[in-house]
Amino acid sequence: MNCSKFETDIALYAGGDLPPGRMARVEAHLGECADCRALAEDLRAEQALLGELRDAPLEDAMVAQVRQRVLVEVRRAGFSPRGALAPLLAIAAALVLAVILAWPRHHSGAAPRVAAASHAAQAEAGRVPAAAHGAAPLMRKLRHHLRRTPAAQPGPPLLVQFVTDDPNIVIYWLVDQKPQGD
Amino acid sequence: MTAYPRENSGEMAAFERIMSQCERRVLRVALRLLNNPQDAQDAAQEVFLRLYKHLGSLDETRGCEPWLYRVTVNVCHDIARGRRHSLGLTEVPEPAASQPDAYHDAERAQQREIVRRGLSRLGEKERTALVLRDVEGLSTREVAGILGSSENTVRSQISTARLKLRDFTGRLLRRRS
Numbered sequence: 214m215n216c217s218k219f220e221t222d223i224a225l226y227a228g229g230d231l232p233p234g235r236m237a238r239v240e241a242h243l244g245e246c247a248d249c250r251a252l253a254e255d256l257r258a259e260q261a262l263l264g265e266l267r268d269a270p271l272e273d274a275m276v277a278q279v280r281q282r283v284l285v286e287v288r289r290a291g292f293s294p295r296g297a298l299a300p301l302l303a304i305a306a307a308l309v310l311a312v313i314l315a316w317p318r319h320h321s322g323a324a325p326r327v328a329a330a331s332h333a334a335q336a337e338a339g340r341v342p343a344a345a346h347g348a349a350p351l352m353r354k355l356r357h358h359l360r361r362t363p364a365a366q367p368g369p370p371l372l373v374q375f376v377t378d379d380p381n382i383v384i385y386w387l388v389d390q391k392p393q394g395d
Numbered sequence: 396m397t398a399y400p401r402e403n404s405g406e407m408a409a410f411e412r413i414m415s416q417c418e419r420r421v422l423r424v425a426l427r428l429l430n431n432p433q434d435a436q437d438a439a440q441e442v443f444l445r446l447y448k449h450l451g452s453l454d455e456t457r458g459c460e461p462w463l464y465r466v467t468v469n470v471c472h473d474i475a476r477g478r479r480h481s482l483g484l485t486e487v488p489e490p491a492a493s494q495p496d497a498y499h500d501a502e503r504a505q506q507r508e509i510v511r512r513g514l515s516r517l518g519e520k521e522r523t524a525l526v527l528r529d530v531e532g533l534s535t536r537e538v539a540g541i542l543g544s545s546e547n548t549v550r551s552q553i554s555t556a557r558l559k560l561r562d563f564t565g566r567l568l569r570r571r572s
Contacts, residue, residue, distance in 0.1 A: 224554040255561050262510040263529040271419055279436050283443040
């Protein structure tokens with residue numbers, strides 16, 4: 214009898230993996246073929262040995278080594294998103310601080326405009342809602358900067374005289390000068 | 396989806412709990428797939444580091460076993476391809492049986508050793524399918540899900556693997572008897 218065409222199905226049958234539609238045909242063949250019954254028996258014994266491999270004990274030291282290495286690595290590298298973001302947050306905070314500290318020196322030209330707005334800002338600060346109190350340090354910094362910037366003093370008015378062809382007509386024009394120190 | 400906790404102490408506690416539940420399983424599968432204790436330890440370490448990284452995105456209600464099996468298989472395949480170890484026959488000593496002097500136990504341990512050697516001689520895909528199905532006892536459907544294959548493909552692989560293993564063990568056992 215040509216049994217080779219049954220071998221694949223017998224291998225599945227021994228492990229309980231044969232689809233139900235092919236079961237009857239294999240069982241009928243096993244009923245009449247001693248060689249294939251021996252094959253099925255060997256395969257079942259093999260299954261049992263493979264199952265015992267699952268239950269074979271692992272050396273505790275081997276398991277402990279892996280655990281130790283993993284925990285050391287996790288704690289050393291800070292794998293968590295929280296750990297990964299911490300340096301970024303620190304850099305961002307440093308950048309914001311640097312901008313705040315450097316800004317008055319490099320933008321002194323804008324001082325008059327800021328000064329113009331400062332009264333409104335100070336007035337507004339008294340009405341800052343509680344939720345916005347996080348901006349308080351920034352406002353304090355701004356006020357400090359305004360105190361350090363001397364108040365803009367306007368110069369004396371400039372007198373412009375237009376002389377016409379008629380000696381009896383002279384036009385005088387008073388022009389306010391821009392504040393000095395710009 | 397209920398994710399595993401990721402914040403503060405809950406994160407490490409959840410991770411250590413999963414690791415203590417699964418470390419032997421992961422190591423065992425890695426050992427069977429790589430047949431080398433050092434490589435298996437490296438693989439298990441990599442698997443658990445990946446678990447820690449992905450802990451927040453895993454669905455706790457589904458359990459992380461399928462994910463762990465899948466990653467273990469992938470990591471082991473990567474290591475095997477990278478290192479191309481020759482599969483030594485004595486690289487993984489079986490731990491001593493509790494009663495090594497008992498004749499039956501010794502004979503059984505010898506048979507297991509032959510099966511283990513036979514496993515190491517199978518091709519990568521066949522060995523992986525057989526380890527997951529017959530050693531780990533997962534269903535064909537679960538194995539197919541882990542390997543990203545169809546159930547028919549897995550059946551074909553385990554059928555071929557069982558027959559090859561039976562030929563190998565049969566030859567060795569006949570030689571010994």
